[in-house]
Amino acid sequence: MxxxxxxxxxxxxxxxxxxxxxxxxxxxxxxxxxxxxxxxxxxxxxxxxxxxxxxxxxxxxxxxxxxxxxxxxxxxxxxxxxxxxxxxxxxxxxxxxxxxxxxxxxxxxxxxxxxxxxxxxxxxxxxxxxxxxxxxxxxxxxxxxxxxxxxxxxxxxxxxxxxxxxxxxxLGAGSLAKACNQLVVGTTTAALAEAAELAERSGVDVAALYEVLSGGLAGSRVLDQVGPRMARKDYTPTGPAKFMHKDLSFVVETADAAGAAVPMARAGVELYAELKRQGLGDQDLAVVRQTISNLSRTGAVSAAEGTFS
Structure with a gap:
């Protein structure tokens, strides 16, 4: 055989x-x-x-x-x-x-x-x-x-x-599909991070919020897998967060060549670049919540929103 x-x-x-x-x-x-x-x-x-x-x-x-x-x-x-x-x-x-x-x-x-x-x-x-x-x-x-x-x-x-x-x-189509996958994963994770910070700072339990979200239209596999780590603030790496910056950059690169508008990807590139600047790149993707928390604490909210819009 x-x-x-x-x-x-x-x-x-x-x-x-x-x-x-x-x-x-x-x-x-x-x-x-x-x-x-x-x-x-x-x-x-x-x-x-x-x-x-x-x-x-x-x-x-x-x-x-x-x-x-x-x-x-x-x-x-x-x-x-x-x-x-x-x-x-x-x-x-x-x-x-x-x-x-x-x-x-x-x-x-x-x-x-x-x-x-x-x-x-x-x-x-x-x-x-x-x-x-x-x-x-x-x-x-x-x-x-x-x-x-x-x-x-x-x-x-x-x-x-x-x-x-x-x-x-x-050849290249698989990598394009992965770039699209990362566009969805990276921006969804960022949205979950923003929701967590908004909820916690407003007195709402993050784990309870995620449980409710998972039962509605906002439910997703990203929420199921990343949400629990984000709620616990457990950033033990299952894959370094810094790679999301690289992957979203591929989305922008391909979009520029194809003439496609990708405003979410461009915002994501800026956000994950900030994550790397904060020295968080080797931690889990869920650490984007800490990135957003740090922006809030430093009073950089309005500046960040201008950059990421």
Missing amino acids: NIPRAGFVGLGLMGAPMAANLVRKGWAVTAWNRSPGAVQDLCRLGGAASKSVDELRDEPVIVFMLPDLGYIEDVASGLLESWKPAPPAPGTAVVVMSSVSPTAVKVFGQRVRAASSGRAVVVDAPVSGGTKGAIDGTLAIMAGADHEADFRRLLPLFEAMGTTVRLLGP
């Missing part, structure tokens, strides 16, 4: 459980991570360790789950160089599952095709569902592939990590 194989680069809060689910579903996973601890954990489940990304050059699928495309290009540079004198097997797939720029991932795809003499393809397949979805294997996976056959070939990989898997269009 042929055991499906994959290389996996990036075993962080999301990548580690995603790779673990691949192993549990019968995949032979060889992983590389900048810090070795997570690789050792995967090896205990039955995975294997790679000394470098370059060593993954002969894997039929190489998954990247790093913070941004710049990190991927950096660690993959040696891999691409190794393909120039000795191209990989036809159909080799480089799968970008990080949240990256829809425009930049297309350029990266061209680099990979050129370095591999046209034998390797890039598929972007960012995910949504947070660390819980990564652990449970219930992620939503949004894919972009220039050829549907490439997506179909990767379906078993995606279905080992997620339950909602869709091909949205050519």
Whole structure:
């Protein structure tokens, strides 16, 4: 029996459980991570360790789950160089599952095709569902592939990590879908934070407010997942809040190219930039409530509203 194989680069809060689910579903996973601890954990489940990304050059699928495309290009540079004198097997797939720029991932795809003499393809397949979805294997996976056959070939990989898997269009479409996802998540979380601060400062219990909201039209999965942490002011990271600034910037970048108006995204970029300026970027996304609280305490309300409008 042929055991499906994959290389996996990036075993962080999301990548580690995603790779673990691949192993549990019968995949032979060889992983590389900048810090070795997570690789050792995967090896205990039955995975294997790679000394470098370059060593993954002969894997039929190489998954990247790093913070941004710049990190991927950096660690993959040696891999691409190794393909120039000795191209990989036809159909080799480089799968970008990080949240990256829809425009930049297309350029990266061209680099990979050129370095591999046209034998390797890039598929972007960012995910949504947070660390819980990564652990449970219930992620939503949004894919972009220039050829549907490439997506179909990767379906078993995606279905080992997620339950909602869709091909949205050519390369870059998956990243655009993720940008739209982050537009909804980032601005909804910000609205919940504003509601919490307004309620608490007016003498209303935040947890009770959220309970009522969840039973009406304002109910959402964002409220269900982020709301309890926000009500408790528990900002233990399930994913660094600073990445929302990056993701909303991709929305604005794409909107400018498409001629689309995105006033909420632009306001979100400013708000999450303020979050980073306050030194809160490494905490959970729910910490945007603290950002708004800090603006209120410093008397920066009117200035902030002018900036974010």
